[in-house]
Amino acid sequence: MNDDQAFTLQQALTRGIISPSEEWRDRARKRLDQLTKPLGSLGRLEELAAQMAAIRQREEITPLRKAVYVFAADHGVTVEGVSAYPRAVTHQMVLNFLRGGAAINVLARLHHVDLHVVDVGVDADLADATGLLHRKVCRGTRNMIGEAAMTDEQLTAALQVGIQLAGEAAAAGYSVIAIGEMGIGNTTSATAITCALTHCDAVLATGSGTGIDTKARAHKIEVIETTLEHHFAGHINVPPLEILRRVGGLEIAAMTGMVLAAARCGIAIMIDGFISTAAAALAVAMEPNVQGYLMAGHRSEEPGHRILLSHLSLTPILSLEMRLGESTGAVLAMPVLESAISLYNQMATFASAGVSEASV
Amino acid sequence: MNDDQAFTLQQALTRGIISPSEEWRDRARKRLDQLTKPLGSLGRLEELAAQMAAIRQREEITPLRKAVYVFAADHGVTVEGVSAYPRAVTHQMVLNFLRGGAAINVLARLHHVDLHVVDVGVDADLADATGLLHRKVCRGTRNMIGEAAMTDEQLTAALQVGIQLAGEAAAAGYSVIAIGEMGIGNTTSATAITCALTHCDAVLATGSGTGIDTKARAHKIEVIETTLEHHFAGHINVPPLEILRRVGGLEIAAMTGMVLAAARCGIAIMIDGFISTAAAALAVAMEPNVQGYLMAGHRSEEPGHRILLSHLSLTPILSLEMRLGESTGAVLAMPVLESAISLYNQMATFASAGVSEASV
Numbered sequence A, B: 001m002n003d004d005q006a007f008t009l010q011q012a013l014t015r016g017i018i019s020p021s022e023e024w025r026d027r028a029r030k031r032l033d034q035l036t037k038p039l040g041s042l043g044r045l046e047e048l049a050a051q052m053a054a055i056r057q058r059e060e061i062t063p064l065r066k067a068v069y070v071f072a073a074d075h076g077v078t079v080e081g082v083s084a085y086p087r088a089v090t091h092q093m094v095l096n097f098l099r100g101g102a103a104i105n106v107l108a109r110l111h112h113v114d115l116h117v118v119d120v121g122v123d124a125d126l127a128d129a130t131g132l133l134h135r136k137v138c139r140g141t142r143n144m145i146g147e148a149a150m151t152d153e154q155l156t157a158a159l160q161v162g163i164q165l166a167g168e169a170a171a172a173g174y175s176v177i178a179i180g181e182m183g184i185g186n187t188t189s190a191t192a193i194t195c196a197l198t199h200c201d202a203v204l205a206t207g208s209g210t211g212i213d214t215k216a217r218a219h220k221i222e223v224i225e226t227t228l229e230h231h232f233a234g235h236i237n238v239p240p241l242e243i244l245r246r247v248g249g250l251e252i253a254a255m256t257g258m259v260l261a262a263a264r265c266g267i268a269i270m271i272d273g274f275i276s277t278a279a280a281a282l283a284v285a286m287e288p289n290v291q292g293y294l295m296a297g298h299r300s301e302e303p304g305h306r307i308l309l310s311h312l313s314l315t316p317i318l319s320l321e322m323r324l325g326e327s328t329g330a331v332l333a334m335p336v337l338e339s340a341i342s343l344y345n346q347m348a349t350f351a352s353a354g355v356s357e358a359s360v
Helices: A003-014 A022-032 A044-056 A076-080 A088-099 A103-110 A152-171 A186-198 A214-232 A240-247 A250-264 A274-286 A288-293 A303-311 A328-346 B003-014 B022-032 B044-056 B076-080 B088-099 B103-110 B152-171 B186-198 B214-232 B240-247 B250-264 B274-286 B288-293 B303-311 B328-332 B334-346
Strands: A066-073 A114-121 A132-134 A176-182 A268-271 A294-296 B066-073 B114-121 B132-134 B176-182 B268-271 B294-296
Touching (some): A003 A250, A022 A044, A044 A268, A044 A288, A044 A328, A066 A088, A066 A250, A076 A186, A076 A214, A088 A114, A088 A176, A103 A328, A103 B334, A114 A152, A114 A250, A152 A240, A152 A250, A176 A274, A176 A328, A186 A214, A186 A250, A186 A274, A186 A303, A214 A240, A240 A250, A240 A274, A250 A268, A250 A274, A250 A288, A268 A274, A268 A328, A274 A288, A288 A294, A328 B103, A328 B328, A328 B334, B003 B152, B003 B240, B003 B250, B003 B274, B022 B044, B044 B268, B044 B334, B066 B088, B066 B103, B066 B152, B076 B214, B088 B114, B088 B176, B103 B114, B103 B328, B114 B152, B114 B250, B152 B240, B152 B250, B176 B250, B176 B334, B186 B214, B186 B240, B186 B250, B186 B274, B214 B240, B240 B250, B250 B268, B250 B274, B250 B288, B268 B274, B268 B328, B268 B334, B274 B294, B274 B303, B288 B294, B328 B334
Parallel strands (some): A066 A176, A114 A132, A176 A268, A268 A294, B066 B114, B066 B176, B114 B132, B176 B268, B268 B294
């Protein structure tokens, strides 16, 4: 894709995305200041309630309508030996999701979040699998170390998967969606995206993923550096869509599409760890107005995640040393968001409760 | 109370408290390592599940049986002008709790935590209030700046309130209890306890409580320094019970009693912010085995809270810039604990799900 083509596609993807309403945010803050608590004493919960009011432009009620989308896909770069787990685990874990035995199943059930598992590019025949959203673009990306991970058509199709699901989420009345992924090798892809977007060094952004040792991590850094050299040497401002096409993944592209379209539909987006944050960072690079729709569920242990959160000026809700993916950190943050909305809606005011206000 | 009397009372309070079971903790960790996730990738959730197994000495099931106890009392030191709110707010907020309009009501309802409001020393006649646990020892403490906050008898009675409620909690089958408080002036008391226990400087441990300004904070520091000078000048190792009697509060003593007795009964204790952590720190000072039963719900904005968490080697579950009290931070952490237990119980193992394990 040349720069002109990338620009045209970007325009189509970002059309109509406006920032959340500052008027509604102010209105929410005024109400929060009347509730029976010291001013500002609910801290981040007050920000979350005000952000939700600004996004939804209404008094959001509880229970929130919550969904989580887990996008699964394989990565050509796994042939370089960048992961502690064999590539087949992507497929095996999708089956685990469908049987209800994975971490995200447990958390989604407990916190009443509707779970949608999306095959956007798993290297296996899942045609007969029930309970799965069949949106396979192809059986995994190509090896980004020497060629673009996706063709133009594959990129567009993967973006479209997320855009379409965001439309369905809006039609279903969800007020907040969590996004997440399963894809052996995808921290390698997310690291390359992080370096290309923020111009940080691969050594700083590369972590141990699912649990590789020091030697394997050194090899992973080499793979990422070679990839970056191949695709971006001498280019400073590569269009975000071209970064995504060359070093991204099908599940990452689907999440980027979903973030853009969810923002357009006025749905709050709870991002998870390193991979989903990379997808969101690409969306923000295309359209800065997206930023106000994002909530960072948690801070993962991957060093690149800290770099991206800082790049996006997002403060994570939770910081529990997790590094699992599947949107587990995002879904775990849902009860905090729901608490914020409940407090906003249900607490008494100083006037209604007959409680004296502060004298200072 | 002389040192001998304090020692005898301490012995009675701490009898029979043993550490959580390391055998059960190991057993839980072994199971966690078999679940379909990269080793250790659930971070703090794995620690919480293992701690719960060690405390309960069984495979705890969900939904957990959860309760929160909010202890209300007044403080003689409020005549010194240490708070942004008038003393009457303690009473007014108790009425707000009973009508269901306070932050803790909202969070307890949302997260299915049974709420118990305890009058252990509110300076108001609450005899006709329904839905309140009537355990008033007296109508507030004396002004600690020039005399001991409590008599020996008042201290013993307030401790007994918490001990008795812990026994009732055990009988009711609660597996985890949150503790918290309401008491205008009680950050001043908690700061004095923190300084006496950890020998830190009052300037470092004093915060703005419910929201006093810089000038009022300077005055609060003076009050605390005068108090410490009066009670502890020249004494390094004051028995914890004597610190509690001289500069504590009735609600703090009740929480200390509850922490000790809950640990003896094998109930996990979710502590909240600065005040409840001061109560727990006194319990640990009396009996170090209590530490293993504590979970820190959150880190509040009060600087003294950080000092106490570090003193107790506790890492808070949440850090959301809250400073409300009422056990709101502890109850907000309950869904995280419940998530940890659910994951531990319900996730598939590599073997049961047919997922390949890591190759390293």
